[in-house]
Amino acid sequence: xxxxxxxxxxxxxxxxxxxxxxxxxxxxxxxxxxxxxxxxxxxxxxxxxxxxxxxxxxxxxxxxxxxxxxxxxxxxxxxxxxxxxxxxxxxxxxxxxxxxxxxxxxxxxxxxxxxxxxxxxxxxxxxxxxxxxxxxxxxxxxxxxxxxxxxxxxxxxxxxxxxxxxxxxxxxxxxxxxxxxxxxxxxxxxxxxxxxxxxxxxxxxxxxxxxxxxxxxxxxxxxxxxxxxxxxxxxxxxxxxxxxxxxxxxxxxxxxxxxxxxxxxxxxxxxxxxxxxxxxxxxxxxxxxxxxxxxxxxxxxxxxxxxxxxxxxxxxxxxxxxxxxxxxxxxx
Numbered sequence: 020x021x022x023x024x025x026x027x028x029x030x031x032x033x034x035x036x037x038x039x040x041x042x043x044x045x046x047x048x049x050x051x052x053x054x055x056x057x058x059x060x061x062x063x064x065x066x067x068x069x070x071x072x073x074x075x076x077x078x079x080x081x082x083x084x085x086x087x088x089x090x091x092x093x094x095x096x097x098x099x100x101x102x103x104x105x106x107x108x109x110x111x112x113x114x115x116x117x118x119x120x121x122x123x124x125x126x127x128x129x130x131x132x133x134x135x136x137x138x139x140x141x142x143x144x145x146x147x148x149x150x151x152x153x154x155x156x157x158x159x160x161x162x163x164x165x166x167x168x169x170x171x172x173x174x175x176x177x178x179x180x181x182x183x184x185x186x187x188x189x190x191x192x193x194x195x196x197x198x199x200x201x202x203x204x205x206x207x208x209x210x211x212x213x214x215x216x217x218x219x220x221x222x223x224x225x226x227x228x229x230x231x232x233x234x235x236x237x238x239x240x241x242x243x244x245x246x247x248x249x250x251x252x253x254x255x256x257x258x259x260x261x262x263x264x265x266x267x268x269x270x271x272x273x274x275x276x277x278x279x280x281x282x283x284x285x286x287x288x289x290x291x292x293x294x295x296x297x298x299x300x301x302x303x304x305x306x307x308x309x310x311x312x313x314x315x316x317x318x319x320x321x322x323x324x325x326x327x328x329x330x331x332x333x334x335x336x337x338x339x340x341x342x343x344x345x346x347x348x349x350x351x
Contacts, residue, residue, distance in 0.1 A: 022240050025233055027300040029075065031309075033232050034291045037067040039313045040091035041288060043100060046317050047090065047107055051267050055324075056107045060121050061088040065230075065262035068287035069194055070095050072235025073162055076243045080157065082130045084145045085164035087122035088194075088261075089134040096129040104320035110327035116338070117330045139165060139172030142191070146178045149189035149246075160246040161189045162239075168199025170213055179254070183220045186251035190242040193254070194229070196261040201273040214256035222254050229259035230285040260285075 023029075044062045051060045063070075066088075074095050077083075085092055090107065094100045098114060106113025107121055114126055124134040132148060135141040145163025152159045169175060170193060182189055193213055197203060204211050217224030223245065227238040235257060242253035260282040264271045295301050301309075339345070 020244060022237065023075065025075075025236065027298070030291060030295050030298075030300055033071045034288065034295055034306075035309050035313065036095060037071055037232075037288050037291065038309065039100070039316060040067050040070070040094065042313050042317050043094070043104070043320065044090060046321060047104070048263070048267065050108070050321070056121065057109065058120050058122070059087070060107075060267045061265065062261070062263040062267075063088050063091050065282065065286070066194060066196060066259045067091070068232040068235055068290070069164075069192070069229050069257050069259055071287070071291075072232035072237075073192070073239050075232070075236045076239040077160070077162070078243075078247075080130065080159045081243075082132060082148050082152075082159060082161040083164070084132040084141045084148060084161065085134065086138070086141055086166055086169065087134060087136050088166075089124045090121065093124050093126040093129060093131040096126065096131050098126045098129050098131065100316065101320045101323035104324040105327045108324040108327070109329060110324055111330045111334070112323070112327040116334065118334075118338075139169035139174050141165065142169065142172070143174050143178045145191070146182045146187055146189055149182070149187040149252075150185065152188055153185070158247055159188065160243050162192060162243075163189055164192045164194055166199060167193055167195040167197075167204055167213060168202065168207070169193075170216060171199075171207060176216075179217065179220045179222060179252075182252045183222050186249060188246035188249070189252045190239065190246055191252060191254045192239075193256045194259055195256050196259050198261075198265065198273065200265045201269070201271075203273070212256070214254055217254035222252055224254040225256070227255050227257040229257035230282075230287050231290050232287065262286075 041064055044064055047056060050056045070092060083092055090103055094103055102114045106115055106119055109117040109120060111117055114124060122136045142165055145161050149161040195213055214224040214226050228234040238255055242255060245253055262283060
């Protein structure tokens, strides 16, 4: 299909969405320090343009699957952000009833299939989702995301081979944010152009400038169209940057403050805001109103999470098996 126009309405939506995702996660960071969120917490700050541009290329029924930096993706797909915050806080009202937490978000209703803690574990699953659509004759596309470190897993290469062999309707997206935990690409491979791994499978592949949602959309639309038309998968290396550490426990000794500051000059939210201001898509007052809406919604999410109940002890045995009276589960 022809590329969609990136209109005033799109830029205003991008700005409000990305600003909300950023403020939502900033609040999650604060709640983690207060120990209202436990376990692990991996923030998406700086990478918002990857999701914003991708969502604009998706159609109803398309699927998304990713690793454990996964809080804002289901929100972008339409999930109630209050339920995401509740899940982060381990509450019954969360999307997985408090059992998944930060790393295992899931929303079948909105076609978001995780949230996977095993590095690279989501890659063959993404191909499986695409296989199901092809098998059933549905014209849906799966977007399968991974970090730059996940391409070192054998499952990545096995999946590339079969996805290309079977012409599966899937787009593989490497979110190259510079570091696999604290390890740069140059320390793990003889090459730094990760997208070229697709050449070994004769898979269409390309690098993408990942700090501007307009650039992400352009590349993503082409890849999605190829998949939807039955021409098979694409491998995109979206070059982005995370402003926070790998997780909340990351001391970030592997990079300098100057490096982070340099990339913060390319903040995707600022890039979008600059377009809005230069094209006079919104007045300063209208931008302030967006900021207030975002602030109010974040506060509403926290209030909802705070006021929700923790799961009861007996809930531990629920949803383990689809069969309600499964004989090997006993509620002690």
